[in-house]
Amino acid sequence: MSARDAILKRLRERTDGALNAPDSDFSVVTGRGWSIGERLERFERLITSVHGEVIHTTHDNWTVDLAELLHAKGVHRLALGREHPVAAEARSALDARDVVLLDADRDIESWQQEQFESTDAGLTSTRGAIAETGSLWLWPTPDEPRLISLVPPIHIAVLDADTIEDTFFDVIEAHGWADGMPTNALLVSGPSKTADIEQTLAYGVHGPRELVVLVRHAEERK
Template identity: 55%
Template sequence: MSSRDTILQRLRNRSGGELVIPDCDFSVLQRPLSSVAERIDQFEKTIESVHGEVHRCTRESWIARLAGILSCRGARNLLVPAAHQIGRALRDSGRDDLPELLIYDEPIGSWQPHLFNEVDASITSTRGGIAETGSLILWPTPDEPRLMSLVPPIHIAVLEASGLYSTFHEAMHEQNWASGMPTNALLVSGPSKTADIEQTLAYGVHGPKELIVLVVE
């Protein structure tokens, strides 16, 4: 008998029989059904409480809204994905009120100085959002590496309103995370923050100083 079998046998003898594993009960994580509008309201309230910024727009107006946001902040450039439809839409828009569009298409070793010192803003897609915690779900890809959302001073995320979930558990269940996940997944709730200095919460110390979410309804 192996050591494992010996230990299990002792546990069985102590408990009086075979080990019984209880069924998982996730009822405590369930929330009442809510409408998309209610989830947007909750998401906006929660993420703005930690210095995030939400702009509601439509599929036809989000680029114009983005241009206005970047213009107000004096952004000189915007890092966009090369293949994702967000990047394609921006490059094909023909707008002259957008800043210079950059593409992260080089190895990080050669691009790192430019990324860390010269990029003013970046825009990424999202896999969804969590209304209860005011969080964005990001699954980095070669087209949208994680540094796009972690380095530039301004991170702009495009969130489809239909992709808002009430809870983290609901998002994992509905998107079937159990079937496979990327090597790195991000939950982003507001701009960067830390309390390492005298236990005082400070924003924008490392990472984006601003998180701006365009909710496309």
């Protein structure tokens, strides 16, 4: 019997009753009560404060804004998925344009050098965002692996405005992480950044030097 099995056996056979989790007060990490507008304002303020870029668009026009963004940033080789609606719409809109679309659902060994040396940007969907910290949260899949948001110099993320939650705790509760916690959720709070011993902050050293968030609204903002 392994040490792990022995410990579990002792826990199961304990004579003073079942182990129960103590009551917990989570009020400190939830209950902000922000409106949709307040969430959006806070998210944008925080993520732009660390060099993130936010572009407001609509569900109908976001691919037009994406094409303009790629042209402005000089992106010629874009890594993206194929199955997710965001990737499928982007592929359809960019098919006739001068952008090479790179399939991201390949084994990393088959395109590692290409991804690290000649991919200009990665496009991903997002599952939502967190207003309190100005963070995106992504749930990578084989179609949209985590490396396309972590390796290319530019990470372009598509966020629906109505998926912004108040706090990280609210994300965990709303999406049932206790019943099925993602194995590889990513929290993105700006471009890659690091600091040396003198606390000089540098961007893009260990990942994307730019983060651009396309925030999609149901209709044009007034």
